[in-house]
Structure formats: structure tokens, C-alpha cells
Amino acid sequence: MKIIVLVKEVPDTYGERKLDLETGLADRAASESVLDEISERALEVALAHAGSADGVEVVLLSMAPESAAATIRKGLAMGAASAVHIADPALAGADLGLTARTLAAAIRRTGFDLVITGNLSTDGSGGVLAAMLAELLEVPNATALSSVEITADSVSGTRSTDDRAMRVSAPLPAVISITEALPDARLPNFKGIMAAKKKPFETLTAADLGIEPQDLSVASSIMTAIAEKPPRTAGVKITDEGDGGTKIAEFLIENRLA
Amino acid sequence: MTDYPADAILVLLETSPTGELAKSATGLLGAAALIGTPVALAVTAPGRGDAQALAEQAAAAGAERTLVVETDAVQTQLTVPQVDALAAAAGAVAPDAVLISNSIEGRDIAGRFAARTSAPIAVDAIGVSRDDEGVVARHSVYGGAYNLESAATFGPLVVTVRQGAIESRAEARPIALETLELQASGAEATTIESVEAIEEASSRPELRGATRVVSGGRGLGSAEKFALVEELADALGAAVGASRAAVDAGYIPANHQVGQTGVSVSPQLYIALGISGAIQHKAGMQTAKNIVAVNKDPDAPIFEVADFGVVGDVFTVVPQLISALAERKR
Ligand SMILES: Cc1cc2nc3c(=O)[nH]c(=O)nc-3n(C[C@H](O)[C@H](O)[C@H](O)COP(=O)(O)OP(=O)(O)OC[C@H]3O[C@@H](n4cnc5c(N)ncnc54)[C@H](O)[C@@H]3O)c2cc1C
Ligand SMILES: Cc1cc2nc3c(=O)[nH]c(=O)nc-3n(C[C@H](O)[C@H](O)[C@H](O)COP(=O)(O)OP(=O)(O)OC[C@H]3O[C@@H](n4cnc5c(N)ncnc54)[C@H](O)[C@@H]3O)c2cc1C
Numbered sequence: 001m002k003i004i005v006l007v008k009e010v011p012d013t014y015g016e017r018k019l020d021l022e023t024g025l026a027d028r029a030a031s032e033s034v035l036d037e038i039s040e041r042a043l044e045v046a047l048a049h050a051g052s053a054d055g056v057e058v059v060l061l062s063m064a065p066e067s068a069a070a071t072i073r074k075g076l077a078m079g080a081a082s083a084v085h086i087a088d089p090a091l092a093g094a095d096l097g098l099t100a101r102t103l104a105a106a107i108r109r110t111g112f113d114l115v116i117t118g119n120l121s122t123d124g125s126g127g128v129l130a131a132m133l134a135e136l137l138e139v140p141n142a143t144a145l146s147s148v149e150i151t152a153d154s155v156s157g158t159r160s161t162d163d164r165a166m167r168v169s170a171p172l173p174a175v176i177s178i179t180e181a182l183p184d185a186r187l188p189n190f191k192g193i194m195a196a197k198k199k200p201f202e203t204l205t206a207a208d209l210g211i212e213p214q215d216l217s218v219a220s221s222i223m224t225a226i227a228e229k230p231p232r233t234a235g236v237k238i239t240d241e242g243d244g245g246t247k248i249a250e251f252l253i254e255n256r257l258a
Numbered sequence: 259m260t261d262y263p264a265d266a267i268l269v270l271l272e273t274s275p276t277g278e279l280a281k282s283a284t285g286l287l288g289a290a291a292l293i294g295t296p297v298a299l300a301v302t303a304p305g306r307g308d309a310q311a312l313a314e315q316a317a318a319a320g321a322e323r324t325l326v327v328e329t330d331a332v333q334t335q336l337t338v339p340q341v342d343a344l345a346a347a348a349g350a351v352a353p354d355a356v357l358i359s360n361s362i363e364g365r366d367i368a369g370r371f372a373a374r375t376s377a378p379i380a381v382d383a384i385g386v387s388r389d390d391e392g393v394v395a396r397h398s399v400y401g402g403a404y405n406l407e408s409a410a411t412f413g414p415l416v417v418t419v420r421q422g423a424i425e426s427r428a429e430a431r432p433i434a435l436e437t438l439e440l441q442a443s444g445a446e447a448t449t450i451e452s453v454e455a456i457e458e459a460s461s462r463p464e465l466r467g468a469t470r471v472v473s474g475g476r477g478l479g480s481a482e483k484f485a486l487v488e489e490l491a492d493a494l495g496a497a498v499g500a501s502r503a504a505v506d507a508g509y510i511p512a513n514h515q516v517g518q519t520g521v522s523v524s525p526q527l528y529i530a531l532g533i534s535g536a537i538q539h540k541a542g543m544q545t546a547k548n549i550v551a552v553n554k555d556p557d558a559p560i561f562e563v564a565d566f567g568v569v570g571d572v573f574t575v576v577p578q579l580i581s582a583l584a585e586r587k588r
Contacts, residue, residue: 013518013537013538013541014537014538015537017400017401017403019399019400019404019406024406038519095378095379096369096372096378096379096381097372097373097376097377097378097379100369100373119362120519122518122519123400124381125381125382125399126365126379126381126382127360127362127365127381127382128365128366128368128369128372128379128381128418129369130366130369131337131365131366131367131368131369131370131373132369132370132372132373133373134370135341135369135370135373135374135445136373138445138446139446140336140338140446140447140448141336141337141366141370141448142336142448143362143366144362146512156451159336159362160456160512160513161361161362161363162361162362162456162466162513163274163275163455163456164275164453164454164455164456165453165454165456166336166450166451166452166453166454167450167451167452168336168448168449168450168451169448169449169451170446170447170448170449171446174448179512180502180519181512216411218376219376219377219378219410219411219412219413220378220410220411221378221379221380221408221409221410221411221415222408222409222410222411223406223407223408224394224407224408224409225405225406225407226404226405226406226407227404227405228403228404229402229403229404229405231403232544232549232562232563234561234562234563234564234567235564235565235566235567236565236566236567237556237561237564237567237568237569238567238568238569239556239568239569239570240568240569240570240571240574240575243578244552244568244570244574244575244578244579245574245575245576245577245578245579245580245581245582246578246579246582247566247568248550248552248566248568248575248579248582249579249582249583249586251550251565251566252494252527252550252583253586255548257470257526257527257548258494258583258586
């Protein structure tokens, strides 16, 4: 069985994240780049299954600038067998449609039984990619899974939304997305880091996948305006001297909040 | 009737597990009315008599027409029946935009629909408008640090609208119900094996779109003691939120999580109890109008964004606050 895990490099949420006010693109120099935590959890689901069943191959796939190669290698060090990196300057600033078409082409090229993505990235926060890929690949989408069971020919799990919890299942091939209710990823160990250096790492361009990034005949989403909001400033801070609760009540009443 | 308004905005209505119009629908129709004429679409199981009731509720919330697709498939298949219905409706209506709730269900439908029709998609919009060139979506990104606007290069834009973000409401219109035949695409779907409604304390407001939110963090110490957060919330008529640490510790279910990977709220009042104010938590609440924080660590980062902060123990400060509020009510 071949499992493709979609991993994304994002600006570290622990740091200050900036957008370029000229281009609207993420300012990659402003903050550290890391493997998105939810991508790591997606990889953990695949690796846990590979550890418990025979003949499971885990492939990483990422569309990201060339500089992201080191971040993707972390996934190899964690235990994935190989990586496919789509790096092409013409894809910078790709919208969801172009991203989905490009990733789908790469998934087809690699071949797959199961695709695992995060439910939501921490930068674009689109939360739609898994469904888009399922449509393009003509397979079922089982998204937002908080538990996952994989067998040789099916995938099932629990899917919790705001007002309901479902049990769902799909035959393979399928695309699933997982939530942060699933376990933290394992850490790469020394052996894994050394082994990662010898694992297959393929770098592709859009042209390799038959994708024309600047195709104006396809409608796309464009950013038309961007503005930075001034950061919030601190107000009053008092230390409780036995009347802290009363003071908050006064603040609420004064501001017509209670 | 096949003459749809030239400026039609197609709105996908969401229904609750019991088949009623979901709360998100009034906001979606309100948003649609700002940029065109709202035409609603409901996809529902046949034989339950939902169609008429949904059309009435949708008309009251501003739908010029309500198209209803009845299919058993909605009960057994994930996403695909709604996408098939939406594709049929969009084909008939030729809308300038398609508005869908940014819920988990809504995002899946929007994603598959956009991919099927090669339509551009604007995610998690907090507002919509129209200029000479068409429909524009407004977004608040990176934890509210930036405001963006996006649009389609051409053709209809699919927009997922953040729940509770749109305050504008459309005027009621006369009921106009139309049934639409479903042409199933035959696309393979995930099977829904069982569904359980998640019970919520019904008297408490929903977190999304709430005007007041009281949230608790790891500082509450246990699920039992987290009841203090709920007590204050009830005293203020507020929704209950939480940090990820509180969710991970099992104090409260995950749908109460506020932050980067949880719900984004923009209430009039946000009270943070025993929450340190990690950057990922602030990402979901720092656009609140007023922020109050109680934390025993004077250096907790939550104080950097608090309008009123108290350095103290939640277990002494909050009970006093609750009595002071009760006192005032008497
Ligand atoms: C602030 C911001 C706002 C944006 N708004 C829009 C918008 O409104 N409309 C629009 O069309 N585009 C938008 N984009 C661009 C969009 O984010 C990118 O196309 C992005 O690569 C995919 O979307 P996502 O990260 O939101 O995906 P999500 O659907 O949130 O991602 C879910 C999962 O898909 C996988 N995944 C996502 N991207 C990649 C990748 N490049 N490589 C490998 N796996 C991946 C990961 O497993 C991830 O966990 C925005 C980008 C930013 C930074
Ligand atoms: C990718 C990613 C996404 C994330 N998404 C989210 C998210 O959506 N939402 C979120 O909240 N976090 C998120 N986090 C986690 C975040 O980094 C923090 O770990 C989390 O917010 C901490 O929760 P907390 O403030 O409750 O706990 P802590 O940081 O442990 O803080 C507890 C606080 O309680 C105070 N305290 C203890 N006892 C008392 C008392 N008796 N009285 C008063 N104060 C007391 C302490 O001084 C401390 O400040 C995310 C992290 C990552 C990496």
C-alpha cells in the first residue's frame, strides 16, 4: 500500500508572522519556517500504520520553495521512505485551485492508495484542499478525522463537526484529512537523520507535471488589497489585593459589558 | 420558473441534525443581499416535510427563491450529494458568487464544488462587497494581524463565510419554493455509517459569533474546577471558550477551543481565565473589543493584549466577580 502524506512548510506560529505588503506573499525572511504541526500529525498516522502492517510505503509530497527541502527532509528523518518536492518559482503565490491541480498531478504521477493531509494549515487556513484533491482524483474524501483506522482496502474513522459526530468509511483509494486530536508526531532520532540522507528525494517543476502556472484561461483567486492592523496595546493591569473580582465587575459595568 | 435574477448570489443553506435551518443561514443570506439577490439552495432527505419549512425560514431570512433538492443520499454519503446539487443549481442560476458556510461540512462542499467547476475560491471570509469588476471577499488572516481582500479573475467566486462574522441581515421576502431534480454525478463518496448529535447546554450561546466569551485554560487545573468558567459565563450570558491546553487535558470538548487551530472569535467582551496567552491562542481572540484577563503570573503574555488585567488567583478573583455581578442584579 502506498500512502502519500501532504506536508507543508509554514512560518512558525510561535514567532511573529509577516505578509509582504507589496505582494501579499508570506515574508519568509521575517520568521522561522517549520513543518506545519498538523502535517507532522498526518505523517504520524501514516508511520503508525506502516509500523503495524506489512508492505506500507510512506511518501512525502510538498509544494514549496526550494529552500523548504531541509524542512521536508525532517519527514524523511521521522521515517517516510521517500519525498517528492515540487519547487518552481512560477508557483509562488499559487491560489488554492492551482495548488490543488499541481498536487493532484503529482499524486497521480506517484500513484497512491491513500492520501493524508492536515485538516487546516496554520498559514492559509483554507481547510479545503483535501476535498479539492478528492474531486480532482475522483476518489472519496473523508475529512476532519479525529480517529483513523486503515485496512488493506478501506479507511474509516470518527469525524466531529460543531454539532455532530459521525462514523465514516471509504474504500481505497481515498483522500483523508486529520485533526489535531490525533497524537503528536514522533521525534526524528539520530539513526533516522542519518538514514534520511540516503532516501530518494525527487524535485519537480510545474512543467514536469504538465501544469502551466500562468494559464490565464483558468479563473483564479487574486488578492486585491492588503492592510496591516496596528498591534493591540496593553491596558490597565492591577494586582489582586482582595478586591480583584470587584474591580473587574466595576470595569464591566463602567463599559456596559455586564 | 427559469428566469433567475441577473445578479443572483447562490447560498447553500445548512441544516441542523434535526433538519432545521442552521443559524449560519441568516448570516449567509444577509451577506448575499449585500452583493446581489439571494437564491437559496437546500439539500434535504425526502419525505420529512422539511422542504416547505426550510423555504419559509429561508424567505424570512431574505431568500428570493429557495431551490430544494430532495435526496436520500444526504443521509448516507458525505459531501458528494450537496456538491451534485450545487452544481445543478449553479448551472441553472448562473450566479455571480456562491456563498457557503466556513464550517467543516461547508468547506468540503466548497472545495469539491470549486474543483469540479474550476471556480476560484475565497476562504474564511469575514465580509463581502461588490465593485465594478465583481464580488470581493474580505479576510482577516494571521490571527487578525492583516486584512486582505480577494476576488476572482473572472467568473463566479466561491466564498466560504466565517460563521457569526456577518452582522447584516436581509429583509424577509415572500416564500418561493422550487424543487430541483438531482443529476447524481456518480462520484464515489465516503459512507456515513452513523451520526450522533452533540448535545450542548442549550441555554448557553454558541461560541461562533458570540458577543461575550469567557474562556478557561490549564490554570483551572481540572475538569471539575473548569465549572467556574461556565459559572461566570452563565452570569454574563456568555459562550464558553478554552485554550488548547484545557482541551488537551480533557476539561472541555474540542469544539470550544479558541485560537489558531480552533475557533476565531471577535466578541464585545473576552475574559481569559488561567490562560497564559500563547501566540496561537491570541490569534483567535485578539480582535475582541474588550479583553479581561486573570492570571497569577504577572508576566503572562495575555496581559499584553488585555484592556483590564488582574494578577491573582482565579479561584478567589472569579467567585468574587460572580457575587458582585449577582449583587448588582438584585
Ligand atoms: C493568509 C493567506 C490567505 C490565503 N487565502 C486564500 C484564498 O482565499 N483563496 C485561495 O485560493 N488561496 C488562498 N491562499 C493561498 C493558499 O493558502 C495556498 O494555495 C496553499 O498552498 C494551500 O492552501 P492552505 O494552506 O490554505 O490549505 P489547507 O486546505 O488549509 O491545507 C490542508 C492540508 O493540505 C496540505 N497542503 C496544503 N498546502 C500544501 C502544499 N503547498 N504542499 C503540500 N501539502 C499542502 C497539508 O497537508 C495541509 O495540512 C492564502 C494564503 C495565505 C498565506
Ligand atoms: C500549531 C499550533 C497550534 C495551536 N493552536 C492553539 C489554539 O488554537 N488555541 C490555543 O489556546 N492554543 C493553541 N496552541 C497551543 C499554545 O501554544 C499553548 O500551548 C496553549 O495556548 C496554552 O494553553 P494555556 O494558556 O491554557 O496553558 P499554559 O500556557 O500552561 O498557561 C496556564 C496559565 O494559567 C496560569 N495559572 C495557573 N494557575 C492559576 C490560578 N490558580 N489562577 C490564575 N492563573 C493561573 C499560569 O500562570 C499560566 O499562565 C497551538 C500550538 C501550536 C504549535
